[in-house]
Amino acid sequence: MNETQLEQKIVVIGAGASGIACATKLLEYGFQNVLVVEAEPRLGGRIHTIPFGENVIDLGAQWCHGEQDNIVHELASKHNLLESTGPVYENYQCVRSNREVLPDNVANRLKAIVGDSLVTRQLELRHCSGSLGSYLSNKFYEMLRKPENADIDEVIAAEFFDNYQKFENSVEASDTLEQVSGRGYLEYWECEGDILLNWKDKGYVELLRLLMHSREQPAEELGSLEQRVLFNTSVQKINWNRNDARVELQLSNGDSCVADHVIVTVSLGVLKASHLQLFEPKLPVAKQRAVEGLAFGTVNKIFIEFPAAFWPEDWTGFTLLWRQQDLADIRNTERAWLEDVFGFYRVSYQPRILAGWIISANGRHMESLAKEEVLAGCLYLFRRFLHWHIPEPVNFCSSAWHTNANFRGSYSFRSMDTERVGTGASELAAPLTVVTMTPSSPARQKFMKQQSRCDKPIVLFAGEASSEHYYSTVHGAVEAGWREAQRLAEFYGLAGTQSVAKSQL
Template identity: 50%
Template sequence: MKSKRIVIIGAGAAGIAAATRLLESGFENVLLLEAENRFGGRIHTIPFADNVVDLGAQWCHGEQGNAIYELTRDLDMLHPTDEIEGDFKCIRSNKEVVADVVIDRLRSITSNLEPTQQKGLKDYEGSLGTYLTEAFWRNLQPLTDVDRVVAREFFENCKKMFSSMDGADHLFEVSGKGQHEYLDCEGDLHLNWRDKGFRSFLCLLMKADQADAFDLGLLNEHIQYNARVEHIEWQSPTGDIRIRLWNGELILADHVICTVSLGVLKEIHQKLFIPPLPLVKCRAIDGLKLGTVDKIYLEFKEPFTPLDWPGFSLLWREEDLVELRNTGYYWLESLFSFHRVSCQPRLLQGWIIGQHARHMETLSEAEVFDALLWLFKKFFTSEVPTPVRLLRTRWYTNPNFRGSYFFRAIYTEEVKTSSSDLAIPILDEKDGRPLLQFAGEATHPHFYSTAHGAVDSGWREAQRLITHYLDHNPHLEE
């Protein structure tokens, strides 16, 4: 076990989980190849404003059955969120703040449309968008005194919010019955890390000193940064797996655990693997979908007013949308809400999805800044102070990610594939040893799109190797 050469592609949550589990189990020849100049993958905590912000994974979603919560529950690392508590205000594009009583009645409908709780979706053949649209308007019928125009604007905003939860461009590409594949962990779904950020969890896994930016704990000497893989030759006459990096370096391995983003696999798998992957694996990579969800952080000199708002949602009137779509600011249509940030009183955090998020990523910071100033003037009656700084994520344009997280699409159902097909390892035909293994949030059958799903998948693949060698060498258990 000590001498077996294990290479893990990607030092994100899945890669770190796999590596630390293997090292703690007696494997010593473990190497993580990371294309970025940092560890963490889609967990990325950076200093900003008065504290830190998370550019990627931000909350621990749930408690029961959540690996991240179970590891941290007694360490005072997680706290109930104050970021999205309470009811958001809803502002229309004519500057009207919709009355709370109206929003409460509309929210009473949408709160009962949480997709994973819809029993009617279990055998539903259509899209999630079709199902929720029909359910919303059906449940709205008894509320005869609610303005249907405002209701439509509110629901359009809710669809964007639901899309962001799935990571989809829009709900009409999301599988309806696939919602029952995803499992919510019971408990608080928005536990936050206060002033430490999600990075603190990875430091816990690595047994690293979070205060020391250069300490990697268990992974010291086991991570190679800026190591982008050109190709992986997984069938060679010698039995070695040959990994060629873009700088020409050749690395030999007995096992490879691939944890790269599904978006990267979709883009380069045909030239990354030599020979090409089996057809069932190619169909899974093609059939699974990875969407784009981006964040925008705005730092103000003083806390954003009004102070008693936890956040606000943007409702577009139809006539204003028509006008917007004929301007260079058209992408703002998919920027659906802003909210306050824990331990960051001077920040507002906005969310944008889909193709408009991908377009936003291509704009200069000045162009995004000007568009946001225009947006606030469009929606607010009072003058909004000019932000002192802007920070936005760019998960799609980064070639090492090409998106945010996986969702189960209508197309996934049509080609009859699943996360489990992506997770199946490729074994050596002679001795059955795992050659190529796949981990990451997109490979988890029930916790996809989550950091705890990524961690679980990394442990799964580490355990696969541990079990393989224990089965072949029972005396190792002694």
């Protein structure tokens, strides 16, 4: 192979899971001139493992969702890094705002009703013309009307279902389930196996170390990407219509660089906020439609460390069931945002910590509040819902994915607007190309069967939102990064011995 082919300058924008997967795969293919530009002072993007309490916590991505056909599981299982946390999110208590704990026989039947609806979704949603919210509501109350559930109080059932919808919104990153397309929901493919696999006491950062081979080189934090990542630097402009079929990047540090290929792995939220200013010329209409039509939402976490566990050893957490008359106490007050905190759960390898979840506009509003105000609100919830004495916490932190200009939210979903616009992940993933002469390496000429002109992909797109069936997940982000690395490898005739679906990591 002609050595110059290995020196094509490739810039990867973003050092999240997709960017790191892409950059490391490019190096495996033999490309040498690879640079990753990252706006944050750290690796990981929406993977953010930090020290907290007695171990670490994940402010962003937390679980490996499924086992079969899941590349994250394939990589991690070789090193025994995962274990299930499913029981924590199955055996929680349902507690009303008057401190009444639902009896197990009632709570378990309500959980079974929503669990059964999960099974039937794959068949019934194919014929759904409405939202996921309308489908689930109809399904829930249809099941509730069955004779075996006649003894369940309708008010309590409604409170449970309201909380369940908040949980489902956290899965989708939607504000309401009426936003989520029923048919579009089926575009997501769930990997078989345990969908709540946690990274034990290590955190999701271990995946990045696997990708960069830095677990074998502890002295080199970036592993194979050492000296290849530019931190604290954002891309201000992508000029992709140059006469020389290359791309010029203007950086926030005042520098500029010219690359043969640029791979954009920033979040869909960032693209939504900045694509009109970022790209020169503007993106083609189909690409703009994908950016604007695909949906992107926010889910936040709250971590509270107590001096000691005040809960029983077999207690895994609780969900908050608000009585309508009690909601009046916080609505139209400064604590109205608390309505969308839907549960607190125990954290693996953190015996004194509870983790809360919050969704929607209230979750975004929480990001604007002072730390002390958020903590005071959470303690209000504990003391309102739980009958135990609640000690003063010793530590606290929460995520803020929406207000961070480098993310603008958490992950993508398929909305009713996505369906109306008629766009999808494939449109987002399509590269920007220019017509150019076939590269001159013998391998490339053989691959192209002596064609003299071809479409050169100069700006490529990865990230979880560009995954057709694994959007919103880390394994979708990783596969998208590998997909674009393979696209360039195929362009240069280097992909014959590599497979995106499998890795030797």
